[in-house]
Amino acid sequence: MADSARAQKLVYLVTGGCGFLGEHVVRMLLQREPRLCELRIFDLHLGPWLDELKTGPVRVTAIQGDVTQAHEVAAAVAGTHVVIHTAGLVDVFGKASPETIHEVNVQGTQNVIEACVQTGTQFLVYTSSMEVVGPNVKGHPFYRGNEDTPYEAVHRHPYPCSKALAERLVLEANGRKVRGGLPLVTCALRPTGIYGEGHQIMRDFYHQGLRLGGRLFRAIPASVEHGRVYVGNVAWMHVLVARELEQRAALMGGQVYFCYDKSPYKSYEDFNMEFLRPCGLRLVGTRPLLPYWLLVFLAALNALLQWLLRPLLLYAPLLNPYTLAVANTTFTVSTNKAQRHFGYEPLFSWEDSRTRTIRWVQGVESSSQ
C-alpha cells in the first residue's frame, strides 16, 4: 500500500461489529480498506475473536456499549471519519418487546445521527433491510423489483416498523450540518435475507433437521421466491459505500441501495437446501406437506401460546403469523443501482458463497459432535 494512502489515517466505527453481519464488515474493512488506521468496534456484547485482530497494522478498539445510551454512542463516534451503523435488534420471533425493538433500532439510530452531528463525523452508512419495503401486511408479491418499483409498504410488526422509521431518520439527516459546518452524508443499504458463515437461523434449521433424522419437511411452495444475499457481498457493499460516499456525496447522499449478488432466486427452504443437502439433510415433499390453512392455524396457536406463557417462560418458535407471511410471500430484487452509483460488483460468486457456507455448516456439525 502507498504511504500516501496510509497517511490519510481514516478512523471507522462499526456499531454492532460483533454481530453476524458486523463481524464480516469488520474483517472486510481490515482486509480491503487500505486507508484505515483505526477501527472501532462498538457492541453490547464483545466477541473473543476481537483479540486476534489486535496484532495487525490497524489499531482495533473494542468498545462495549449500548446504542440506546446517547453518551456512550457520542464517545465512540467522536473523532471518527465514517460510521457504519449495523447494530440492531433483529427480532421477528417475539423475544423482545415492541418497545425494546423501537428503542434499539429507532432511538439507537437517532443517537448515532446526533453523535455524528455533535462530534463532526461526516459519513454515515446505515444497514437497513428489505423489510422496510416488504413483504407488506397485504402479502403483495414484490417480484424482482428495484429501488424505484412502486410497492405499498405497510407494516404492523415492530421489527419492519422500526427499520422503516430508522431508515427514514438516516435519509432525512442527509445534508444536516455537522460540527465544523460540513454536511452530513448518509445512505442506507437494504439487504434481503442474508446467509453465510455465522447465520444463526441456518444453524437452527440444520439442528432441527438432525433431530428429525436428517429430514426437513416442506412447508412453503417452491414457487414462492425469497431474496437472499451472501454476507460477504453485503459486507463488501458496506465497505465500498463507506469508501465512495466522500467522492460521490452528491449522487449517493440520501440514497437507498438493495444489497444483491448472483445468489439464485428460490423459495426460502429450497435455498437453504443448497447448503443443507451437501451436509446430509433432505427436504421431504415437492409440495407443502401441510395445507396452508393448517400452517396459519399453527402459527396463530404459537402466537397465542407465546402470549399465555409469557409470565412463565419465553416461547419463541420459528413459526408465527409474521414469519409465515414473510416466508410465504414472493420478495426478490433485481437491480444494478449499486453498480451504477459506486461501481459495486459482488466480490464472491454464487459458487464461492455456496462453498463457504457449506464449509461453515459442516464446521457447525463437527463442533457440535
Ligand SMILES: NC(=O)c1ccc[n+]([C@@H]2O[C@H](COP(=O)([O-])OP(=O)(O)OC[C@H]3O[C@@H](n4cnc5c(N)ncnc54)[C@H](O)[C@@H]3O)[C@@H](O)[C@H]2O)c1
Ligand atoms: N440477518 C439478516 O438477514 C438481515 C437482513 C437485512 C438487514 N439486516 C440488518 O443487519 C443488521 C445486522 O443484523 P445481523 O443479522 O448481523 O444481526 P445480529 O443480531 O447478529 O447483530 C446485531 C448486533 O447488534 C448488537 N446490538 C444489539 N443491540 C444493541 C445495542 N443496544 N447496542 C449496541 N449493540 C447492539 C448485537 O449485540 C449484535 O452483535 C441489523 O441492523 C439488521 O436489521 C439483517
Ligand SMILES: CC(C)CCC[C@@H](C)[C@H]1CC[C@H]2[C@@H]3[C@H](O)C=C4C[C@@H](O)CC[C@]4(C)[C@H]3CC[C@]12C
Ligand atoms: C414457515 C416456516 C416453515 C419457515 C420460517 C422461516 C422464517 C423463520 C424466515 C423466512 C424469511 C426470513 C426473513 C427474511 O429472510 C428476511 C429478513 C430481513 C432481516 O432484516 C431480518 C431477518 C428476516 C426478517 C428473516 C427472518 C427469518 C425469516 C422470517
